[in-house]
Amino acid sequence: DAGVIQSPRHEVTEMGQEVTLRCKPISGHNSLFWYRQTMMRGLELLIYFNNNVPIDDSGMPEDRFSAKMPNASFSTLKIQPSEPRDSAVYFCASSFKGADTQYFGPGTRLTVL
């Protein structure tokens, strides 16, 4: 299996621009998680989906952030408008619902100038 796939791997944008991060979970997994990692705050859960339905989005920092999962094999995390403080590495992870192991994608390193 290819593992969790994320794109782009690196994104540099200017403040105010829209940013869309993409994730393809492992085939057959029915839970998907979006995390953000910074030096200051560590690894934080932003939102997670079970069977394409958002279950908990309490970690989404502001209304500027939105996430969708239109089908079992694709999810997006959108930031509009982006700000310099959004600079971080964003990870997507997937698992079987209720299972032990979350498998992480390679991450997207976002830099907002």
Place this chain on the structure above:
Amino acid sequence: QKEVEQNSGPLSVPEGAIASLNCTYSDRGSQSFFWYRQYSGKSPELIMFIYSNGDKEDGRFTAQLNKASQYVSLLIRDSQPSDSATYLCAVQDNAGNMLTFGGGTRLMVKP
């Protein structure tokens, strides 16, 4: 607010020694506990999970859990330079979905 606390380190040990990494958590109802390893610039990868009080061994790694003290630890025997990484402790909610991560402990194994 569920909290998972780790000493940020760096923890420096000589090659061949035992590295001991510690983690405390605030949610007494937590049932599942995980250790992830993250190399610099890479994504976290699972090393071990533990559910029951006591020790669980897997090769050079031993996870220890004490629910009464709300304490989890990871021991790495015969530490190798390739073990140098950040180790993240994670606690799973009762529903078996969300993970709350600690800030991680950076381990340095010196040849």
